[in-house]
Each structure stands twice: as C-alpha cells, then as structure tokens.
Amino acid sequence: MDGSEQLSKRQLQAMRTRENLLNAGREVFLENGFQKATMTQINKLAHTGYGTAYVYFKNKDELFTELMETIMKKMYDVAGLPFKPRTKEEAFAQILKQTRLFMQSALEEKEMMKVVKEAIGVSPIVEEKWNHIRARFIGGITKDIQFVQEAGLANEKFDASLIAKGWFYMNEQVMWELVLGEIEENLDAVSENLAELYTGGLYK
Amino acid sequence: MDGSEQLSKRQLQAMRTRENLLNAGREVFLENGFQKATMTQINKLAHTGYGTAYVYFKNKDELFTELMETIMKKMYDVAGLPFKPRTKEEAFAQILKQTRLFMQSALEEKEMMKVVKEAIGVSPIVEEKWNHIRARFIGGITKDIQFVQEAGLANEKFDASLIAKGWFYMNEQVMWELVLGEIEENLDAVSENLAELYTGGLYK
Incomplete structure (x- = not known):
C-alpha cells in the first residue's frame, strides 16, 4: 500500500460520513420542515460525533x-x-x-x-x-x-x-x-x- | 345638528387618522423595508398618539x-x-x-x-x-x-x-x-x- 491508497481510504470514509449526513438531513427536513430542523438533530440521526455535520457543511442551509x-x-x-x-x-x-x-x-x-x-x-x-x-x-x-x-x-x-x-x-x-x-x-x-x-x- | 352628523364628523376624523397612518406607513416601509419597519415608527411619523396605529390596524402586516x-x-x-x-x-x-x-x-x-x-x-x-x-x-x-x-x-x-x-x-x-x-x-x-x-x- 502506498500513501495515495491510504489517502483514498480516508477520503472514502469522509464520503460515507457526508452521505450519512445528507441522508439524515433528508429525514430531518422531511420530519420537521426547514425552519425547525437543526444540525444537532441531523448529527444525532446520522450517528456522527457532536459537531461533525459542521465539518462537512457550513450550516443546515448549505446541507x-x-x-x-x-x-x-x-x-x-x-x-x-x-x-x-x-x-x-x-x-x-x-x-x-x-x-x-x-x-x-x-x-x-x-x-x-x-x-x-x-x-x-x-x-x-x-x-x-x-x-x-x-x-x-x-x-x-x-x-x-x-x-x-x-x-x-x-x-x-x-x-x-x-x-x-x-x-x-x-x-x-x-x-x-x-x-x-x-x-x-x-x-x-x-x-x-x-x-x-x-x-x-x-x-x- | 343631530346625532348622525356628530357621528359622521367623528368618522371623518377617524378616516383622516387612518389615512395619515397609511401615508406614514408608506414612508416608513419605503425607508426601512418591511422587516425593519415598526408600528412605533409609523405612529411617530403620523403624529398620532402612542399605540393609535393599533386601533386602526392589527399589526404592520395588516397596514x-x-x-x-x-x-x-x-x-x-x-x-x-x-x-x-x-x-x-x-x-x-x-x-x-x-x-x-x-x-x-x-x-x-x-x-x-x-x-x-x-x-x-x-x-x-x-x-x-x-x-x-x-x-x-x-x-x-x-x-x-x-x-x-x-x-x-x-x-x-x-x-x-x-x-x-x-x-x-x-x-x-x-x-x-x-x-x-x-x-x-x-x-x-x-x-x-x-x-x-x-x-x-x-x-x-
């Protein structure tokens, strides 16, 4: 394994987390509407660590x-x-x-x-x-x-x-x-x- | 003068006040936009007593x-x-x-x-x-x-x-x-x- 492949695995993981957050976001928006939805709810549903959603998206609007x-x-x-x-x-x-x-x-x-x-x-x-x-x-x-x-x-x-x-x-x-x-x-x-x-x- | 004429004068006054408030509202909305405009500003510009705008309009949205x-x-x-x-x-x-x-x-x-x-x-x-x-x-x-x-x-x-x-x-x-x-x-x-x-x- 060389460096580029390791980087690619990490990238793959990041892509999966991002995908999880988007799927969770979809559920939260469908459930609560836009205004009532929060990044905290999205993080929770995606089972990602506290604040992770903000690593991938600036705010719920961007997501x-x-x-x-x-x-x-x-x-x-x-x-x-x-x-x-x-x-x-x-x-x-x-x-x-x-x-x-x-x-x-x-x-x-x-x-x-x-x-x-x-x-x-x-x-x-x-x-x-x-x-x-x-x-x-x-x-x-x-x-x-x-x-x-x-x-x-x-x-x-x-x-x-x-x-x-x-x-x-x-x-x-x-x-x-x-x-x-x-x-x-x-x-x-x-x-x-x-x-x-x-x-x-x-x-x- | 009978009662109906007195009432009519009062009505006329009310109509003028209402008109004043609408004119003032127009100025305030043009100046500040919708969200920043307040009934207090409108009252002030119309030179009507404190809270008068609320006698004529439920809120700025109605005005x-x-x-x-x-x-x-x-x-x-x-x-x-x-x-x-x-x-x-x-x-x-x-x-x-x-x-x-x-x-x-x-x-x-x-x-x-x-x-x-x-x-x-x-x-x-x-x-x-x-x-x-x-x-x-x-x-x-x-x-x-x-x-x-x-x-x-x-x-x-x-x-x-x-x-x-x-x-x-x-x-x-x-x-x-x-x-x-x-x-x-x-x-x-x-x-x-x-x-x-x-x-x-x-x-x-």
Whole structure:
C-alpha cells in the first residue's frame, strides 16, 4: 500500500460520513420542515460525533442546497436532453415530454419539494440556490429556442431569453401548485395545455 | 345638528387618522423595508398618539396589505377592462395593452413593489394577501379566455383556468424581474414578446 491508497481510504470514509449526513438531513427536513430542523438533530440521526455535520457543511442551509441538487438532477437530465427537432410536431412531442417529466419528477419528490418551497421563503442561501437552478433551466431553454429560430421553425421576432423565462416561470408556478395540492394532479392534461400554448405561440 | 352628523364628523376624523397612518406607513416601509419597519415608527411619523396605529390596524402586516390594495388598484383597473374582442387582432391589441399597463404600473411603484416582494417572503399575512390578488387576476383572465373560447376565437381544447394561471405567472415573474432590475426596462419589447406568445398559442 502506498500513501495515495491510504489517502483514498480516508477520503472514502469522509464520503460515507457526508452521505450519512445528507441522508439524515433528508429525514430531518422531511420530519420537521426547514425552519425547525437543526444540525444537532441531523448529527444525532446520522450517528456522527457532536459537531461533525459542521465539518462537512457550513450550516443546515448549505446541507439543504446539496439535497436540492440531488432532487433537481432528474429534472436537469430531462431539460438537458438533446433538442434538435426537425418539425413543429417533433418539437411539440419533445416539449410535451419534458414538461410532463418536469412535473412528474417534482411530484415524485412532493414532500421534499414542499420543504424546498418553505426554505426558499426563509433562507437567502436556499433562495440563491433556487435562482441558480432557475438560471440553469432558463439558459438551456434559451439555447433550445435559438436553435429552432435558426432552423426556421420558430418565429425570429421573439427574444429567446425572455420567452425562456416566461415559459420556465409558467412551468415552475404550475409545478408548485401541483406540489402543494392546489391543482388537480392530472399530469397529462396539465402538460398538454402548457405545451400546446407554448408551441402554438412560439412556432410557425 | 343631530346625532348622525356628530357621528359622521367623528368618522371623518377617524378616516383622516387612518389615512395619515397609511401615508406614514408608506414612508416608513419605503425607508426601512418591511422587516425593519415598526408600528412605533409609523405612529411617530403620523403624529398620532402612542399605540393609535393599533386601533386602526392589527399589526404592520395588516397596514401593509392595505397599502398593497392601493398599489394594485391601478393594475386591477387594467385587468378589469371589458374584454370583448371580435377578432384575434383585436384580442392581441388589448392583451398587449393590458400587459404593458401591468408592467408599467408595477414600475411606477417600483420601490414599493420591492418592499412587497420582501414582505411576501417573510409575512404569511402578506403572502396570503398576494395569493388573493393573484386569484383575482387569474379569475378575470379565466373569464376572458372562456369568452373568446365561446366566441370561437380561441381553441376550445384549452383548460381556461390553467392557461389563465400560466399566463398570469409568466407576467408576474417578468414583472418582478423588471422591478428588481434583473431585466432591461424595455416595456414595449417585453409586452410584445409575452402577448405574441400567448395570443399566438391560445387563439385560432
């Protein structure tokens, strides 16, 4: 065994502790919500020594944003699918699929998304993280719009970045209402309505 | 003089005091933001006796929601204009006008709207008020959509209430970005982009 392998074992242990803390954090946030959750509760549930959570995360807000990354990963994957439609119909089919998967992924993590909603309202760190997440989605949508504009499928008159924002916000707010149970969970109808409005407006 | 006239004078005085408190509240909120503002500061600026503000308003949150009503009134007026278009073009012209006036009204009250945004995030009372405001706008838009669907101008396949939500949220978020200075203040371009996307998608 050489030094690098020993270091790697220690790193592996650190990774496991970090993973334990994240799993415990998830449970604590689900149980207590964001505001009532404490690092002490997380440490306790993870069976790590007193204060260990602070070695890995600056505060509960930072730990929480890590959990957000994991939740959003599925949604990013959906948003990041290659988007090279050759016709309006192809574009519609893919946009419909993306919209549906976006809503579905949020609903699969319904309880955690409720905590995310709460946390955005009270933690500037979480709010900033959410704004980064938004920017990432909006950046991707902007590129998709530019592609179809250059391909002659979508109207050139539109400001791609503004339309991307409008479209994302529409999806985001409807997603929150689904998560909070404020609109009926009919994913097919919801996604079709939104995708039809958007594609009908943007495409030639 | 009879009793009713005396009562009316007292009522008039009460109305003036209330008005003073609201004006003072506006100044204090603009100066300190929502969280740092106190009823004591408002009382002091209004030159009303100690504790008078609490006679008229339960707390600063309630006083603030009154101020929000006033700010939103102009926007409600815009949203409440009769909407009976006979063609897609007429509909577009009116939607464009409404969108522009909505953004413009918010920008005319830019500093107060920044405080509103802050207050929504920290006060459940203000958040609830904002949700009522949203519901009022969305209710109006839903009726407009139903009208044009019945008139055969817009596609019947759309769920009027869901589309109304999507459209309002798109406008709301873009409005916040304008208020917070996150997008360029080009009201014509912004309103045209949004109105074209929406009308293009919804109308036949």
